[in-house]
Amino acid sequence: MPKRHVIVVGAGAAGLMAAGQSAAGFDPATPGAETILLEKMDRPGVKLRITGQGRCNVTNTDPMREMVAHFPAGEHFIRPALYRFSNESLRSFLAELGVPTEVQRGGRVFPVSEDARDVVAALVRWVTRQGVTLRTESAVEQLLTEPGRVVGVRTVDGRVYRGDAVIVATGGASYPSTGSTGDGYAFARSAGHTIVPIQPALVPLETAGQTAPRLEGLSLRNVNVSVWIDGRKETDAFGEMVFTAFGVSGPVILTLSRVVVGALRAGRRVTLAFDLKPALDHPTLDARLLDEISASPQRHVRNLLKELLPSKLVPVCLDLVGLAPHRAAHQITAGERKRLRVWLKDFRLPVTDHRPLREAIVTAGGVDTSEVDPHTMASRLVAGLHFAGEVLDVDGETGGYNLQAAFSTGWVAGRSAAAG
Ligand SMILES: Cc1cc2nc3c(=O)[nH]c(=O)nc-3n(C[C@H](O)[C@H](O)[C@H](O)COP(=O)(O)OP(=O)(O)OC[C@H]3O[C@@H](n4cnc5c(N)ncnc54)[C@H](O)[C@@H]3O)c2cc1C
Incomplete structure (x- = not known):
């Protein structure tokens, strides 16, 4: 069977997880896809580096049924992804990558080193090992579509990347200096998706x-x-x-x-x-x-x-x-x-x-989740198009919930995009 080609847009928490899962190949029936990860900034994970005041509150120890209650928007949508890649799965995954975690007040989970850069470095090493091609300074400006399906993307320098699936993991619109400037909303809108109006959350x-x-x-x-x-x-x-x-x-x-x-x-x-x-x-x-x-x-x-x-x-x-x-x-x-x-x-x-929005920890609003399959993160409108992370109309409270959501939706999107 020829390998599928998957394009991931945005190398934040969701995009790094999605790209690695897409390339990894997780059972003999679904070999890893040829995966390219396009990042606008000159390095991946810029926002991830400043999370938790540089200490990166990756998740929370809440039991799963309690965790969903910490999502004021998207509680029902996020549930299947959280169950498939839970807080415990995330902690084991990070430990395997050499980033053990510890629990602090309020069930907040941090890397033992309390250094967000360790999380970014481990994820980047991992995606590289899976064979992902990571291109920085590659800002996507347009989704390429044919009737009913996505066929690739075009970057601002005019390059065209073709693929069987595209995962939009461009984040929200807060802290724009980290690269998250809301581009994914325009991509989704151009593909016919509804954008729930954005506003600052956790501000x-x-x-x-x-x-x-x-x-x-x-x-x-x-x-x-x-x-x-x-x-x-x-x-x-x-x-x-x-x-x-x-x-x-x-x-x-x-x-x-x-x-x-x-x-x-x-x-x-x-x-x-x-x-x-x-x-x-x-x-x-x-x-x-x-x-x-x-x-x-x-x-x-x-x-x-x-x-x-x-x-x-x-x-x-x-x-x-x-x-x-x-x-x-x-x-x-x-x-x-x-x-x-x-x-x-x-x-x-x-x-x-x-x-203002630029000072918000999280953006509320985004891609309308009624138009996305919560079990695959695939668009219900355009074949091959997937979404992961904060670009979706899902937002959590403080305490590690937003990064958990980004990792869980990234995990699901990467696997389902590779499986086709
Ligand atoms: C100061 C601060 C502290 C935070 N602390 C925590 C915390 O401790 N715990 C927690 O759970 N949450 C925290 N959050 C929230 C959390 O960081 C986000 O919810 C999470 O990073 C979202 O992940 P993401 O991958 O969807 O988006 P992002 O991490 O924003 O990544 C999106 C990536 O896409 C890239 N991109 C955007 N447009 C394009 C394009 N056109 N082409 C190519 N690439 C593009 C961006 O450059 C960026 O690298 C914090 C947020 C802030 C601002």
Whole structure:
């Protein structure tokens, strides 16, 4: 049987996995395909190198049935791919490539070396061993089609590559300096696919006033953040966050950002409420405040607050609650103690905007998954055309879910494109 020819566009997480699986040949009935991997940048995996702040949170240890719940878009579509190439499969695969992984807080999985470059280097060595031809500085500009099927691609330098199958793994449209500039959406549209409008997901938020800038750089580990839309509580999440020069970021904020972006775009009013003492209910917190006051009644309010808050938060708390820093603790009135308690449990910041798409960790929207077979990643409209990774309308929360989705869909697309 003559070998099939597979073209993979984009050497990110999904494209590297797809190309290697396509070339590998995984059983005697389906020999590996002649596979070419075309990458626009001068080296593969540029975005992969900056993931997890350079440490690369490759996946999460969630059991599979729980993992799908971490995909706000594409939950049902992604399920078969996750089951075929799971988080455990990914960890074993990386270990075989010489990149053992370890589990950190929240089930997040990282390479033991905590160096994303090790993941990229191992994948590149692996695809090379499988016989994949990797061409960098080869930006694809057009899909070549004949009625009902794809026959190849053309690169910007005018080269034509012909193949039996094309896998579009061009990523989303955020962090465009990494090469992910949304080209795949245009390719898919030219082949007749619907593109679900793209917008930032997992994106930092901008907040009103000077509170966030005053707190810039302060990270909070155990905070519960609620999203209030037009005065009604919509959702909440617990975890880590950080204040920035323009507002707020960090895992818990990124997770909530999807809801916030949707509300802001619909012209609704969004406020974040921070519970800085989520482990204490109101009566327990009040008792704690009374204990602190009676333990040192002459202590200045400012020093009392240092027992309860990171020091950077103390002056902000004093200003917002309206307490003089040098008053003695025993002079705090019952009303002031109540205001302080309410602030500690429900400190609010209005959201003015979200950061732009280019600063989003992930792009929401993309190729409409109803037009793609979840078992093969093949287009239901054009024979031979496949999609993998973030170009699809699938996005996960923070915690390793997006890379797992890219690897799983890449794995499925590579194998099915090679099998024909
Ligand atoms: C700062 C940051 C940190 C992140 N950290 C994590 C994390 O720790 N864990 C996690 O799960 N997710 C993380 N993500 C998300 C994750 O990186 C992406 O979801 C994932 O990389 C998507 O993989 P992909 O292969 O689909 O796309 P990409 O990795 O974006 O790869 C697409 C590739 O296609 C190439 N390309 C594009 N157009 C063309 C063209 N016309 N011709 C040829 N090549 C082309 C690009 O140059 C690029 O190399 C992070 C994202 C960012 C921005």
